[in-house]
Amino acid sequence: MQRWPVLLFLAWVCFLFVAGIGLFMSGFLLTRIELAHSSSCSDPLTPPPWDRQSLPPGSCWMPQRFSKAVLVIIDALRFEFAWFNPANVSPLPYENKLSFLHHLATSQPRHARLYRFRADPPTATMQRIKGLTTGSLPTFIDVGSNFATYAIQEDNLLAQLVQNGRKVVFMGDDTWEGLFPKKFFRSYFFPSFNVKDLHTVDDGILQHLYPTVDGGEWDLLIAHFLGVDHCGHKHGPDHPEMAKKLTQMNEMLRSLVDHLGNDTLLLVAGDHGMTETGDHGGDSEKEVNAALFVYSKTPLFGTGPPEEPEAIPQVNLVPTVALLLGVPIPYSNIGEVMAELFPGDGDALSAALQQLSVYHVNAKQVDRFLHSYSLVAQDLPAEQLQHLQEIFAAAVEEHVQLLAQMQEAVLVFPELESRLGNLISRFQLYLREARAVCTQTWARFHPLRMVAGCTLIAASCLLCYVTSELATASDSFYRSCLLYPLLWGLVVAVLLGLACTFIQEGLDLLLVSSWAAAVSQVAFFWRWWGRQPKRARVASSQPPLAAIGLRQWLRAWLGLAFPVGILLFRCGAMFSDSFVVAEARVAPFLLASLVVLLVGKLHWDGRLTVPEGPKQQLLGFSSYRKESWYLLYLVAVLLVCVRLSIFFHQCREEIPQCRPSLFIAPLASLRNTRAKNLFYLLCVASLVGLVFVVRCWLRHYGNLNSSDPLVLFVRWGFPLVVICIACYWAVASSAEDSLGKLQELVQVALVAFPWAVYGLVSVGLLLLLCNPMTVFAKDTRESAGPIVTPYLGVPSSEVDFLHVIPQIYRRMQESLKSRLERGSCKATVAAYGLGSVYSAALVIALTLLGFLLLLLHSERLSLAFLLLFLEAFVLLHIHTRARSLAGDAEPFSVPWHAVISWLLAASQFFYSTGHQPIFPAIHWNAAFVGFHLDHSTNLLPAVLVGANTFASHILFAVGCPLLLLWPFVCESPSLQRRKPKKEAQEELQEEEEHMMEMRLRESPERFSAALLQLGLKYLFILGMQLLACVCAAMILRRHLMVWKVFAPKFLFEALGFVVSSICLLLGISLVMRVDCAVSTWFSQLRLSPCL
Amino acid sequence: MKEAEIKRLLAANLLCVFSIILTTTVPAFFLDSFSVLGTHLTWLCICSVSISALNIVLCLVLRPNPSPKRSSFAHKISRFLKCCIYFFMSCILFHVIVVLYGAPLIESVTETFLFAVLLSTFTTLQCLCMLGPNIQAWIRVFSKNGAMSIWDNSLQITTMCSILGAWFGAFPIPLDWDRPWQVWPISCSLGATFGYMAGLIIAPLWIHWNRKQLTYKSR
Ligand SMILES: [Zn+2]
């Protein structure tokens, strides 16, 4: 059997796809160029000389209004949390808790005000901190770097303060540490990553807050509280814990205000809101709608508060705070000052004048930024910049004119006021339009790379299809077609690498690899084309055959019409945002349709009915065969599975009437103890059921008889794993407070049990790799009985169970026979479980992986996993039955519909394990299974979260070779049952009936070709789905929904592809490992002395 | 003989199409505020009832598959009862299948059930009329070489078209167009109806075009 060429070929195809994905991604995902400039006091942005005279020393750009400021960031402080409604008599847990803010706003209306604070998406904390300090719009790609925060390179508020000799003190979320290294005069960081920990950060801040405030050694004090956000992630907003947390914040603010001086500005802000489930990251109303509260002990506002709280964009805070504290506005700011905070000396005219100068400075700064940005990058559309420039120039001219007229005192009050108001609104318009232009166009695509990436993926799909058609036709094809392309690709890669080092340019790994991929692909197609004419000639030498060939080809295509049609529907659905949103329902629908169509077609072809005897022909009646009924039952079970899986769906905010499945929430969030216990028992029962079924299956096929370490592990290790998981669930779901003194023990248990599972699973996988044989050889050489075991029917007793499905490998036996004749001693070996040795290894691996992935999900999703295994089992059986009913002559080729339905099931269970292709739906909690505190590296949490997200992709990809193996596994029992009595006479035939998976070993060349073909088919369909996503993202890149729907979908699909292809390779290598082991086993058997 | 039979089939099918069109317009004269979309359930009932009635009448008049032997009155009664049971069972079966395909389980049970009744009317009732309560004959008809007359062919085509129409009718449901006809089960029942009508029209034409190839096994 050729193992390495097959694996190498598949790996090469995966590499082609990955290169295409990388190329496309580099052209598609947004990048905004960060300017290195920074503002300074001496910039010629200062207002005209008329105003300048009043500028006191020590402040720049504008007179300093406050010498100190306290910025309290309460993470995820949604506007509703801060809003106090006295009329609300029965508030929800998160309502009416910040009563102190309301008290301040009503008792001192000119000192305090509440705003709606509109966060820009993406609403992840790091992006919001960047936005809150630079005044710009962090782009989409930054979302992914939430694990590793990088220092902010752009000019920002903190840098300005430090530059101007102010002291910034920070306490709270340690995200800031990475963003602003060495910027703080003093800092108290607390770990932010563990979302289950509600109190560490907040208590730490409270410990230091008041002493620091009283100490007075600061100019800007930032306190970033995380408790509310973590409470949202852990419990959701509608939970008593949230009430406690908000009340704590209220008390904190109350005492903080007591400690403040008169020259201090207090800002309380939420960096973003949260959804109904307590998540954030997207751009739904609830995530975007944060709160901002402004307060000072000196009057802040010239006028009273408006009826409804005003909504202001989050970037507006930066210029406002900068000017109030008397430092320059950061260079890249595109926010607009909050003019009402600049009320002048009290009367309306001075207020208008001050606001005008503030706006003027602000507009000049934005204009300067846009100008220098447009010099560096061409992504802002020129005509819009031109338009903005015109508005700005006109406003400035008007400003100069007005000032001149005022100095000459031409204007009288009412006219002056209206002209001032008019001018202010023109500056406002400029600032708002500039912001809108930036928001709209900070999506810089690289069309050439996108098209190239798309082409590479499409060509790889074509390659997969072509090769999968050829793979069985010629055995050594892939070897000859692999070597040259690989060589060419390597040559190009090396040449490009050399060229890059030669011209001293940075080596762009992405470009080199995509060039290598493209060249190797061209080389492949060249080779393939070179072989084509030969085949054509062979065909044309037999003209009648060619005609038949054409008709057969047509018929084959018609037969493919159903699965291909379903695949086309699936790919077409990627182009509509509604269908992407509804994909959770689309995939099961298509899966059910595909399977029903398959059965319908079998029926139409008359395969399900009893072959017509003369009697039926006479009457025109037909009835079903027994096997057909079995197939129909299987289809019914599948449909029920598919329907049940819908109950595990997570919601997307695009479907407002959707209610998230109650199975997704962890058991700990259940308040009803009885329900909790019931669900707990159900989950444990599903685990036990899974183990029980797997062990039954293994026992049925005789794979549990040997005493190898692996079999022992299956017998004893599996229950142990189940016990560990059950204990972990019990500890994790118990109420936190009820345990009291045992708290520390609980903490240890929370870490120990998952580690026990990790350890056991890795031991199991290692055993599987070392010795994947689950075969029990029973030496009957002394006995003179027949070769075949006395198996005569359904096993009834334990003894019979031991004799289930033994395998006697014919070739081995022949060699034995020849020796036996010489040695004249009757002997044979019955090997139990040899016929399912490949599948058994895969099933064990899948079960182990299943345990691992199940542990990473919340408890009740174990039911979904049970359903997953059941559905995969039923699908395998359906395809086996369908093949045997259709009389498929080609057992080494897996039909397309089987592969498509397998992949449809994979995406169905992506959704049914509580996932959605959007960032807020990622189960971040998975990173803390077995890790109590913060992670030291980013790799491990990424792997855990990735494994959680792509659980179904992993399981189905690893299990993919089962599609090939299952028909062989299932072949024996049915045949056995049919002719159990012929064993005596037809010894040889009986042996053939017991071949099962050993048929694959009979023709190792075809086995490896079949594995290659299966892998290629799998990659082809995965690649088609990916191609559809890529094309959708490329074509619809200016679509309204691109960042909300298509881009996340593409990212998830691309990651899913990578994960699936790796797991597919692993699954196929596992089969090959078993094949190796089987070979050595046979050679050992031959060498053993008695023979 | 064949030509005449095709003409009879065409006439019968056109009558069915015409009656479906009537069910969308005529009730508006008797019922206030009747419309196919607005009072969908009413229309579903009316359509199912009238199509069933028409099919039964047509079946009695045309006798496409006359039963080989004369039978007694009691036999006829039992046959009729059997038909009723089969029809009811097919409604239940369709309901279950539709739910398995993703229809809501508890909400809008009435809608789902009436949709199942409509589907049964378009498919099972026709089978009952043409073939009688004889599952084996049904299985025979719905296989590749099972058709024994142009009526069987017509039955195949209309049934498949109805089910295909209902299947395609599910496609617009997730779209965010907010149209009244996207509400469950309107698009599906409309799809089934259009599929049925298309099948009724296509069947005679298809049979006419393929009349040379169509050879029926003699009974
Ligand atoms: Zn946050």
Ligand SMILES: [Zn+2]
């Ligand atoms: Zn958060």
